[in-house]
Amino acid sequence: MKPTWVVCIKQVPREPVFKRTGDAYQIDRDRVEGILNPYDRRAIELAVNLKEKQGGEVVVLSMGPPQAEEALREALAFGVDRAVLLSDPAFAGADTLATAYTLAAGVRKLGHFSLILCGARTLDSDTAQVGPQMAEFLDLPMAAYVGKATCKERSLRVERTLDGVRERLLLPLPALITVAGQMQAERPLALSSVEEAFGKPKVQRWGRQDLEVDPGRIGWEGSATVADEYAVWKHSRSGEIIQAKPAEAADRILDILVKRNVLGG
Numbered sequence: 238m239k240p241t242w243v244v245c246i247k248q249v250p251r252e253p254v255f256k257r258t259g260d261a262y263q264i265d266r267d268r269v270e271g272i273l274n275p276y277d278r279r280a281i282e283l284a285v286n287l288k289e290k291q292g293g294e295v296v297v298l299s300m301g302p303p304q305a306e307e308a309l310r311e312a313l314a315f316g317v318d319r320a321v322l323l324s325d326p327a328f329a330g331a332d333t334l335a336t337a338y339t340l341a342a343g344v345r346k347l348g349h350f351s352l353i354l355c356g357a358r359t360l361d362s363d364t365a366q367v368g369p370q371m372a373e374f375l376d377l378p379m380a381a382y383v384g385k386a387t388c389k390e391r392s393l394r395v396e397r398t399l400d401g402v403r404e405r406l407l408l409p410l411p412a413l414i415t416v417a418g419q420m421q422a423e424r425p426l427a428l429s430s431v432e433e434a435f436g437k438p439k440v441q442r443w444g445r446q447d448l449e450v451d452p453g454r455i456g457w458e459g460s461a462t463v464a465d466e467y468a469v470w471k472h473s474r475s476g477e478i479i480q481a482k483p484a485e486a487a488d489r490i491l492d493i494l495v496k497r498n499v500l501g502g
């Protein structure tokens with residue numbers, strides 16, 4: 238059977254805007270511009286590289302509101318063969334546990350797969366939990382923060398750097414990896430592939446009825462956590478120009494740094 242490389246991608250807000258629902262805060266995904274999570278772009282690149290060497294097809298999978306289709310179409314332009322969006326009001330308000338549970342159900346519905354690739358983390362919630370949780374739900378071997386991966390028969394050799402230590406691991410397939418920053422260059426996007434991706438009805442949509450899920454484990458209902466408070470971090474910067482001869486300017490800069498405790502007093 239030909240390999241299937243499944244990449245989970247998330248559309249993230251360029252800037253978070255929150256709305257209040259009952260006692261909890263949620264990201265208001267209807268009011269913000271969405272972009273493809275940058276780490277997921279790297280996961281797509283790795284999957285397309287694996288397909289070029291091993292054959293098969295690359296499928297991208299996302300759970301989100303209807304507008305998340307834009308991110309899937311962007312992925313199609315990077316050489317992905319097929320895209321599936323899990324979208325249903327019943328999936329809304331999911332925390333990482335309910336998200337991973339639903340994505341795992343989507344992968345089961347896809348049927349055969351060789352490798353699932355997730356981004357290492359997202360720009361918005363940034364928990365890095367969804368990949369490892371999916372691996373638990375699907376009972377798969379997993380490696381996080383992978384930089385490079387090559388396929389060898391029925392296993393995957395991966396390399397990652399953690400705390401300055403380079404590790405090489407061998408995973409039997411099927412498996413799940415999360416893809417981190419240190420990777421090969423991403424290919425440039427051809428205009429013709431963008432036109433093709435946005436012109437063809439290649440995105441399949443699956444709702445709650447299409448998946449084998451327990452209604453108590455999806456969306457808001459199935460979430461173990463709620464965000465009950467949020468704060469937007471703001472910081473301001475101001476500059477100061479010191480006009481003096483070099484030695485005097487250096488003394489004044491040193492004085493400022495000492496007063497602000499930057500040099501440890």
Ligand SMILES: Cc1cc2nc3c(=O)[nH]c(=O)nc-3n(C[C@H](O)[C@H](O)[C@H](O)COP(=O)(O)OP(=O)(O)OC[C@H]3O[C@@H](n4cnc5c(N)ncnc54)[C@H](O)[C@@H]3O)c2cc1C
Pocket residue numbers: 245246247261262263264274276277298299300301329330331332333334336340354355356357358359361362363364365366367368462463464
């Ligand atoms: C304590 C807590 C409470 C929260 N409460 C709420 C809430 O009340 N309402 C709310 O709307 N959100 C809430 N969220 C946000 C919500 O959990 C996340 O949007 C979602 O679960 C994905 O988590 P993440 O962005 O941290 O993914 P990460 O684990 O950082 O993502 C890693 C990778 O997993 C994959 N992935 C993640 N999400 C998806 C997806 N949707 N589709 C496909 N692939 C995906 C991607 O490959 C991604 O790169 C909460 C988060 C936390 C931590």
